[in-house]
Amino acid sequence: GAVVSQHPSRVICKSGTSVKIECRSLDFQATTMFWYRQFPKQSLMLMATSNEGSKATYEQGVEKDKFLINHASLTLSTLTVTSAHPEDSSFYICSAGKGPSYEQYFGPGTRLTVT
Amino acid sequence: AQKVTQAQTEISVVEKEDVTLDCVYETRDTTYYLFWYKQPPSGELVFLIRRNSFDEQNEISGRYSWNFQKSTSSFNFTITASQVVDSAVYFCALSDPGEYSGAGSYQLTFGKGTKLSVIP
Numbered sequence: 069g070a071v072v073s074q075h076p077s078r079v080i081c082k083s084g085t086s087v088k089i090e091c092r093s094l095d096f097q098a099t100t101m102f103w104y105r106q107f108p109k110q111s112l113m114l115m116a117t118s119n120e121g122s123k124a125t126y127e128q129g130v131e132k133d134k135f136l137i138n139h140a141s142l143t144l145s146t147l148t149v150t151s152a153h154p155e156d157s158s159f160y161i162c163s164a165g166k167g168p169s170y171e172q173y174f175g176p177g178t179r180l181t182v183t
Numbered sequence: 184a185q186k187v188t189q190a191q192t193e194i195s196v197v198e199k200e201d202v203t204l205d206c207v208y209e210t211r212d213t214t215y216y217l218f219w220y221k222q223p224p225s226g227e228l229v230f231l232i233r234r235n236s237f238d239e240q241n242e243i244s245g246r247y248s249w250n251f252q253k254s255t256s257s258f259n260f261t262i263t264a265s266q267v268v269d270s271a272v273y274f275c276a277l278s279d280p281g282e283y284s285g286a287g288s289y290q291l292t293f294g295k296g297t298k299l300s301v302i303p
Contacts, residue, residue: 168285170215177227
């Protein structure tokens with residue numbers, strides 16, 4: 069149990085366009101979803117935390133107008149990178165938790181390349 | 184504030200050698216969980232172990248073992264008889280309530296990771 073999927077696994081988009089990444093909890097209800105970004109050879113950096121039905125809480129330095137997060141249901145959260153630029157190219161990972169909980173279940177990640 | 188330190192950035196060992204990956208953490212909470220994850224080149228995080236703050240028993244799973252010592256705030260990971268397939272980046276992480284008081288899940292604080300290369 070506790071499987072999290074992400075779609076797409078890889079995406080290439082042109083500079084200036086927007087791209088949406090989906091994160092789904094397949095066999096449980098996720099009260100909380102987290103979005104991370106990971107640059108090459110670096111650790112995971114938390115971007116934002118979202119609880120179902122509430123606005124996402126963004127970490128310091130993360131632009132909420134650029135990285136739109138929607139957690140509309142207990143099984144789906146989306147991250148939309150708006151007006152993407154090459155510096156947004158990164159590995160994006162989501163995780164989900166059955167709250168309150170100490171544990172998170174991770175999706176397989178989405179590799180975004182902006183050309 | 185929560186903090187996880189993995190002092191070893193990269194380690195190289197020859198196949199069949201034992202290797203220990205270090206993890207030191209900081210937290211003000213008395214209840215917390217510690218985790219180890221493996222991240223192979225594919226990128227997907229693979230869960231290895233979860234340990235809560237009240238359970239200091241060491242754990243062994245096949246070639247993997249973990250040593251949790253609250254007195255030194257350490258949660259070290261040892262791979263015995265390493266294999267090429269063990270080559271990956273390993274992350275230690277801490278989950279504690281911190282200042283959060285809501286009904287959702289707690290944030291994870293990750294270490295910077297240790298890249299392990301096992302040479303055939």
